[in-house]
Amino acid sequence: MKIPWPKEFEDGDVLSFLKEFEAVAELVGVKEPKAKLVVLGTLLRGRAKAAYDSLDGAGEKTTWEAVTGRLAAEFDSPVDREDALQKFRLARLPVDGDPLVLAVELTRLLRRALPSLDEESEAQLLASQFIESVPATVSQQLKLVNAAQPMDISELAKVTRQLMTRTVAPVGCGKQEMSNVEKKIEELEREIAAIRVNNKRNDKCYACGGTGHWKINCPTRRRRRYVRRYNECSFYPRNLGIVALVDRGAVYTRVNINERDLVCLIDTGAAVSLIGKEQCKRIKPCTLAVHTIGAIC
Structure with a gap:
């Protein structure tokens, strides 16, 4: 069986990477320090590769201990610790995730962010963050269980798996x-x-x-x-006769009073109806004298 080397490393938890690298190197038979350094150099990228190459540039002795110590110091700055603490606070259990994997990840992040934390405080922080990282329905039950009987993060992971199994079963049924x-x-x-x-x-x-x-x-x-509605004319305080010239047979005409154009009905002695606006546009020049009644504004 062929055992693959760890994935290329550029940034993150360098101690976990080195631990995995040494385990694989032991299994594949790469035990000499110089051989391990050569293989390690091919797997480093970016910031990690720069730290690895800085030893040769400074003329320092490139031993396995010196290289691993240089990498550990490079990725243990205050910025790296703050980044690990932020990831610790934002960690959440995926929908199909394993609670035990979450517990291991939280432990790794907290120890990287706060390496000098005492065991009691570490256990309390891990338990508290684990309860907040699981789904809300499971989190409420874990709070009750943990209040009745305090548990460490590994025990909480086991209880979470049991609670999630009970929750999923009725859904399938x-x-x-x-x-x-x-x-x-x-x-x-x-x-x-x-x-x-x-x-x-x-x-x-x-x-x-x-x-x-x-x-x-x-x-x-x-x-x-098509019917157009017109307001009654409001220019006349009283009845006013208007004389104008229109074509023979016309029943309406257009007049101008006080600089306002009005369409007036002609007093023919017979009943007349209101006319459409389109018809009013086709009035011809006046030729006959007539008397008008009312007006359309």
């Missing part, structure tokens, strides 16, 4: 029930749609009094769209 609920919802939606159609068919139109449509869609409204 209730697939048939969910299917029945979905069918009932679809039936209700169809019934509601049918009721709305029937109500629309029986609704009364407030425009024409008919059924089968609403006022906004009334056919009579579409037929009356």
Whole structure:
């Protein structure tokens, strides 16, 4: 069986990387320090590679202990510790994640961020952060369990796995029930749609009094769209006769009073109706003297 080397390292937890590297080197038979240094140099990138090469540039002795110590010091700055602490606070258990993997990751991040922390404080911080990192439903149960009997992070991981198993089991068993609920919802939606159609068919139109449509869609409204409504003229405080010249047979004319154009009906002695606005635009020059009544503004 071929054992692969660790992935290329550029930034992060260098101690974990070196630990994994030494374990693989032992298994594949690379035990000499010089041989390990050569292989290690091929796996380093970026900041880690720069720290590795800095030993040769400074003329220092490139022993295995010197290289590993240089890498450990390079990735143990205050910025690196703050970054590890931030990752510790933001760590969350994925939907399909293993609680034990989360526990190991939290322990690694906390020890990298606060290497000098005492065991009691470390255990409390790990337990508190683990409870906050799991889903809300499981977190509430863990708080009750931990309050009754305080546990370390490994025990909390085991309890979390049991709680998640109990939570997932009913969901898998209730697939048939969910299917029945979905069918009932679809039936209700169809019934509601049918009721709305029937109500629309029986609704009364407030425009024409008919059924089968609403006022906004009334056919009579579409037929009356061409009708233009005009306000009554407000230029006359009293009846005023106007004499003008119009074509023979004309029933309306356009006059100008106080710099306002008015369309007036001609007094022919017979009943007349209001005219459309489009017709008013086609008035010809006046040729006959007539008497007008009223006006359209």
